[in-house]
Amino acid sequence: MITLHHVPQSRSFRILWFLHEAGLDHEVRYHSFAGKALRDPAFLALSPAGRVPVVEVDQAVLFESGAILESLCETRAPALGRAPGTVERGTYLEWLHYGETIAQHLAQLTFHHIALRPADRSPVVQKLEALRLRRVLEGVETALDGDYLLDGFSAADIMVGSSAMIGARFVRLDGLARLQDWLARLKARPAFRAAEAADGTAELYLKEYYGD
Ligand SMILES: N[C@@H](CCC(=O)N[C@@H](CS)C(=O)NCC(=O)O)C(=O)O
Numbered sequence: 001m002i003t004l005h006h007v008p009q010s011r012s013f014r015i016l017w018f019l020h021e022a023g024l025d026h027e028v029r030y031h032s033f034a035g036k037a038l039r040d041p042a043f044l045a046l047s048p049a050g051r052v053p054v055v056e057v058d059q060a061v062l063f064e065s066g067a068i069l070e071s072l073c074e075t076r077a078p079a080l081g082r083a084p085g086t087v088e089r090g091t092y093l094e095w096l097h098y099g100e101t102i103a104q105h106l107a108q109l110t111f112h113h114i115a116l117r118p119a120d121r122s123p124v125v126q127k128l129e130a131l132r133l134r135r136v137l138e139g140v141e142t143a144l145d146g147d148y149l150l151d152g153f154s155a156a157d158i159m160v161g162s163s164a165m166i167g168a169r170f171v172r173l174d175g176l177a178r179l180q181d182w183l184a185r186l187k188a189r190p191a192f193r194a195a196e197a198a199d200g201t202a203e204l205y206l207k208e209y210y211g212d
Pocket residue numbers: 010011012038050051052053063064065066100
């Protein structure tokens with residue numbers, strides 16, 4: 001059994017989606033950013049920075065979404081990864097970690113549109129980070145030349161796709177036709193829909209769009 005510690009709409013959605021894609025039995029422990037639950041010593045014993053996702057699998061505890069996906073691919077869902085020595089391995093790892101390149105801008109935008117008190121929000125940061133987010137999404141647009149980032153669906157689509165979906169709350173995707181088609185393809189996957197249904201009550205992104 002796999003236990004996923006999850007906050008709705010957060011990076012732990014990546015793991016939730018993956019578990020559905022891989023058809024792995026799991027239970028979800030729901031947490032919230034409100035309150036101090038993620039700073040509780042019991043949770044900090046699982047995740048040193050008090051972050052989600054965390055996965056308890058067999059006797060092990062794993063944090064960091066990229067590491068969790070790599071580990072679960074290697075041990076339980078090889079078709080969703082690309083093994084060492086295979087042609088796509090390098091590209092797979094690049095995109096698997098590119099999700100965090102996108103997410104750093106999402107974090108800034110989330111702070112400056114949602115989390116901070118209005119008086120502490122910076123229009124300069126909002127504008128700059130939206131431009132930088134748009135640029136990293138253009139990188140995905142340039143790379144897409146098929147249905148998925150690699151030759152066939154993989155955990156890399158989950159990492160990059162889930163971040164790009166949140167990115168669409170902060171920047172318009174006009175002019176990024178391949179990216180939009182790819183996101184629509186990802187959202188139509190039965191496992192994505194099942195994960196979305198299991199995500200839990202939204203408390204972070206309550207608006208569709210936070211940009212201009
Ligand atoms: N690089 C880590 C980042 C984890 C992370 O920052 N998670 C956020 C949610 S998206 C979190 O738990 N934030 C709580 C906090 O900052 O207190 C990963 O990919 O797992």
